[in-house]
Amino acid sequence: GQNIDQPTEMTATEGAIVQINCTYQTSGFNGLFWYQQHAGEAPTFLSYNVLDGLEEKGRFSSFLSRSKGYSYLLLKELQMKDSASYLCAVVRYSGAGSYQLTFGKGTKLSVIP
Amino acid sequence: DTAVSQTPKYLVTQMGNDKSIKCEQNLGHDTMYWYKQDSKKFLKIMFSYNNKELIINETVPNRFSPKSPDKAHLNLHINSLELGDSAVYFCASSQQWEDSRVVNEQFFGPGTRLTVL
Numbered sequence: 449g450q451n452i453d454q455p456t457e458m459t460a461t462e463g464a465i466v467q468i469n470c471t472y473q474t475s476g477f478n479g480l481f482w483y484q485q486h487a488g489e490a491p492t493f494l495s496y497n498v499l500d501g502l503e504e505k506g507r508f509s510s511f512l513s514r515s516k517g518y519s520y521l522l523l524k525e526l527q528m529k530d531s532a533s534y535l536c537a538v539v540r541y542s543g544a545g546s547y548q549l550t551f552g553k554g555t556k557l558s559v560i561p
Numbered sequence: 562d563t564a565v566s567q568t569p570k571y572l573v574t575q576m577g578n579d580k581s582i583k584c585e586q587n588l589g590h591d592t593m594y595w596y597k598q599d600s601k602k603f604l605k606i607m608f609s610y611n612n613k614e615l616i617i618n619e620t621v622p623n624r625f626s627p628k629s630p631d632k633a634h635l636n637l638h639i640n641s642l643e644l645g646d647s648a649v650y651f652c653a654s655s656q657q658w659e660d661s662r663v664v665n666e667q668f669f670g671p672g673t674r675l676t677v678l
Contacts, residue, residue: 481666490651490669491604533602547657548616549667551604
């Protein structure tokens with residue numbers, strides 16, 4: 449089975465830095481995604497990590513430690529538009545050349561002035 | 562250009578009815594998915610399908626059935642709708658392999674909000 453944990457809610461101030469953590473337990477690990485989902489909209493891709501280390505993309509960075517089953521999403525210079533849910537999703541090889549993406553329950557981030 | 566499209570966007574129906582949601586992707590991807598997002602915003606995989614294999618989440622009732630007329634379409638048919646089926650249903654697509662590296666970023670459709678009365 450799989451288990452993905454992330455905080456339910458977080459609040460941060462505009463202009464600040466926030467780190468959203470995700471821990472997971474899974475077999476056949478093949479990478480970890482972070483998605484952003486604004487209320488009433490579809491999830492959109494933010495980052496993908498398959499090797500240990502930090503991937504930086506503009507104001508957003510994502511880190512992975514496979515040995516610890518741990519990832520975080522770092523958001524810098526927070527803007528009001530960053531208020532959204534952030535979904536951690538683990539890729540698992542499910543056999544016969546197929547891969548499954550399992551989502552955590554998401555972290556609702558509220559950015560306040 | 563819409564990459565992944567779903568119709569209808571809103572669907573309101575009575576308990577016991579049968580309904581379908583359509584999904585089309587123009588990205589040339591080889592794998593398509595259906596997800597259910599409930600009122601608590603938990604996004605849960607229902608099906609993944611490529612031209613080789615249909616993988617069904619074992620918790621999905623057999624009232625739900627995916628139908629793929631071709632590689633670009635994966636429709637979701639639901640029989641005997643129940644109140645608990647009310648949710649937002651997202652279609653997504655991805656390309657499983659590219660240059661021997663797993664590329665599994667999923668592109669999501671806009672969602673279909675199903676309300677069962």
